[in-house]
Amino acid sequence: RKEVEQDPGPFNVPEGATVAFNCTYSNSASQSFFWYRQDCRKEPKLLMSVYSSGNEDGRFTAQLNRASQYISLLIRDSKLSDSATYLCVVNQAGTALIFGKGTTLSVSS
Amino acid sequence: NAGVTQTPKFQVLKTGQSMTLQCAQDMNHEYMSWYRQDPGMGLRLIHYSVGAGITDQGEVPNGYNVSRSTTEDFPLRLLSAAPSQTSVYFCASSRDGRSYEQYFGPGTRLTVT
Numbered sequence: 001r002k003e004v005e006q007d008p009g010p011f012n013v014p015e016g017a018t019v020a021f022n023c024t025y026s027n028s029a030s031q032s033f034f035w036y037r038q039d040c041r042k043e044p045k046l047l048m049s050v051y052s053s054g055n056e057d058g059r060f061t062a063q064l065n066r067a068s069q070y071i072s073l074l075i076r077d078s079k080l081s082d083s084a085t086y087l088c089v090v091n092q093a094g095t096a097l098i099f100g101k102g103t104t105l106s107v108s109s
Numbered sequence: 110n111a112g113v114t115q116t117p118k119f120q121v122l123k124t125g126q127s128m129t130l131q132c133a134q135d136m137n138h139e140y141m142s143w144y145r146q147d148p149g150m151g152l153r154l155i156h157y158s159v160g161a162g163i164t165d166q167g168e169v170p171n172g173y174n175v176s177r178s179t180t181e182d183f184p185l186r187l188l189s190a191a192p193s194q195t196s197v198y199f200c201a202s203s204r205d206g207r208s209y210e211q212y213f214g215p216g217t218r219l220t221v222t
Contacts, residue, residue, distance in 0.1 A: 101151035
């Protein structure tokens with residue numbers, strides 16, 4: 001089983017749609033969780049950290065389920081500018097971060 | 110602040126050549142790391158450093174060396190380039206490797222022929 005798994009997509013949605021991405025991780029000792037965004041041919045950038053109680057940042061909501069080792073990202077009212085690859089990131093014991101392969105989102109008008 | 114800078118942006122090498130990818134950060138971050146990104150493989154950790162003078166191997170260290178003589182710089186050396194090392198290389202830094210945001214450089218696109 002891969003350490004961090006994501007559905008690669010692509011997810012093709014119209015503007016205004018709500019879309020959800022899921023991610024599972026294999027190391028139950030993982031402590032920190034993040035969603036990064038990567039635009040085509042650019043470097044990854046932090047979108048949001050994921051907290052145990054769940055957290056929201058504008059149109060973006062992240063949830064963590066430690067029992068199921070599952071993380072989600074919900075995007076409401078999708079914009080064209082949300083088109084990107086979304087990377088699920090989990091910390092491994094020690095100092096290494098493990099990146100999922102990413103889920104590609106394409107928002108069309 | 111420049112953040113994390115990488116040079117060169119593009120590089121073409123012949124098999125067997127060696128070179129150094131440069132990475133520097135001006136945020137006084139202790140933690141620095143190198144990743145490679147290949148289509149369908151995601152980001153894979155090559156080497157990382159938790160502070161000056163301390164380095165460790167990541168998931169795919171073979172064929173690469175690193176050193177950390179200063180807090181600011183973390184160069185990645187390819188000892189004898191192979192076509193399998195064709196990839197996009199990202200350097201990143203953060204306050205620590207676990208819970209703080211990682212800042213990435215713009216990447217180096219390397220082709221080995």
